[in-house]
Amino acid sequence: MRFDILTLFPGFFDGPVRESIIGRAVANGIIEVKTWNIRDWAPGKHKTTDDAPYGGGPGMVMKVEPIALALEALSNATDAARPVVILPTPQGKPFTHAQAQQLASCERIIFICGRYEGFDERIRGLADAEYSIGDYVLTGGEIPALAMMDAVSRFVPGVLGEPESAHDESFTDGLLEYPHYTRPEDYKGMRVPEVLISGNHGRIALWRREQRIIRTLERRPELLAAAELTPEERRLVERLKGN
Ligand SMILES: C[S@@+](CC[C@H](N)C(=O)[O-])C[C@H]1O[C@@H](n2cnc3c(N)ncnc32)[C@H](O)[C@@H]1O
Numbered sequence: 001m002r003f004d005i006l007t008l009f010p011g012f013f014d015g016p017v018r019e020s021i022i023g024r025a026v027a028n029g030i031i032e033v034k035t036w037n038i039r040d041w042a043p044g045k046h047k048t049t050d051d052a053p054y055g056g057g058p059g060m061v062m063k064v065e066p067i068a069l070a071l072e073a074l075s076n077a078t079d080a081a082r083p084v085v086i087l088p089t090p091q092g093k094p095f096t097h098a099q100a101q102q103l104a105s106c107e108r109i110i111f112i113c114g115r116y117e118g119f120d121e122r123i124r125g126l127a128d129a130e131y132s133i134g135d136y137v138l139t140g141g142e143i144p145a146l147a148m149m150d151a152v153s154r155f156v157p158g159v160l161g162e163p164e165s166a167h168d169e170s171f172t173d174g175l176l177e178y179p180h181y182t183r184p185e186d187y188k189g190m191r192v193p194e195v196l197i198s199g200n201h202g203r204i205a206l207w208r209r210e211q212r213i214i215r216t217l218e219r220r221p222e223l224l225a226a227a228e229l230t231p232e233e234r235r236l237v238e239r240l241k242g243n
Contacts, residue, residue, distance in 0.1 A: 001106065001156050002032040003149050004074050004083065005142075006067065007113040008049060010035035012142045022150060025159040033149070038062075041069040050116055059117030067112055067123050074110060083108035085127045088144035089118065090137050092130030095148055097171035099131070103148075104155030111148070113141030168208070174227030176220060178211040213237060 005013060017026055017033045025031045039047045043065060050060040075083060084106045093099075103109060112119075112127065124130065133144045153159045154166055170177040181192040195207045213233060216223050217240055224237060 001030075001104070001153070002034070002083075002108045004108065004110040005033070005035045005113065005145055005149075006038050006070050006074075006110065007035060007140075007142055007145070008038055008115055009113075009140070009142060010037050013146065016146050016150075021159065022153055025153060025156070028158070030158045031153055031156060036070060036074070038066050038070055041073065042066040043069075053117065057117075061117050062114055062119045062123065064120045064122045064126075067119075068126060071110065071112075071126055081107040083110045084129070085110045085112065086145075086148065087112050087114070087119070087124065087127035087130045088133065088141040088148065089114065089130050090132050090135070092132040095131040095133050095144075095151070097151070100148070100151035101155045103152045109149075109152065111141065111145035113145050115140045168212075171223075174216075174223050175212040176215045176223070178208040178215065209233075210236070214240065217241070 007013075013033065013035045016022060017035075022031070022033075026033055038049050042049045042063070048063065049066050050062050053059070053061045071085060084103065086109060088111060112123065131144070131148065133147050138144065160166060166172065168177065181196060185192050185197065193207070195203050198204070213224075213227075213229070213236060216227065217237060229237065
């Protein structure tokens with residue numbers, strides 16, 4: 001899978017693309033990450049990529065031409081399938097686990113990283129989807145692009161090794177993950193739940209499933225409506241709610 005990132009700050013990606021799981025996936029050729037400086041497509045001597053907003057007001061707005069030219073060049077650059085173009089923006093649809101999983105089947109994704117006050121509205125027409133990574137405003141689209149690329153990459157076969165696998169993690173089947181413990185068994189009087197040291201794998205699996213339901217109810221109750229629960233688990237939820 002290939003990611004192309006259009007940004008005014010290509011250096012932003014140097015570390016994240018080299019380190020840890022993503023770095024290993026890049027080194028093994030499972031994913032490819034290319035960063036491009038939008039300025040390289042800015043016409044004129046000054047290579048301007050932003051301008052003052054029509055109608056006045058504070059801040060600068062990213063110009064449409066450099067981004068349109070960059071997209072044209074990148075789309076024609078290879079014979080691979082047409083890329084999916086994503087615009088990170090606080091006004092986009094909330095980016096979720098399900099979208100990350102779905103996007104992992106694409107051959108190519110292009111992210112357009114905004115800066116300043118944001119984009120000329122006509123840039124929205126060049127994108128296939130607009131996503132937000134949360135209800136807050138960051139200084140640029142680089143962190144959202146990185147966050148989305150990371151989340152998508154985890155679903156690309158071979159990126160996660162077996163021990164890191166996405167099995168039973170938060171949001172798979174609509175539930176949060178169960179609590180984890182490692183050595184020591186007793187830390188300042190806080191003991192590891194007895195079931196986890198019982199060696200009884202059936203009991204451990206049941207406990208973990210129940211913990212996922214309890215956690216979700218406590219922390220993100222709105223997820224339970226769409227979670228994949230058995231009738232017995234639905235009854236457990238009702239009991240926990242005191243119904
Ligand atoms: C300072 S922000 C612009 C915010 C814009 N003026 C607004 O109020 O919606 C600059 C860029 O950062 C990116 N960005 C900031 N917060 C984001 C978020 N929560 N999710 C996705 N992208 C975000 C977008 O690319 C945006 O164009």
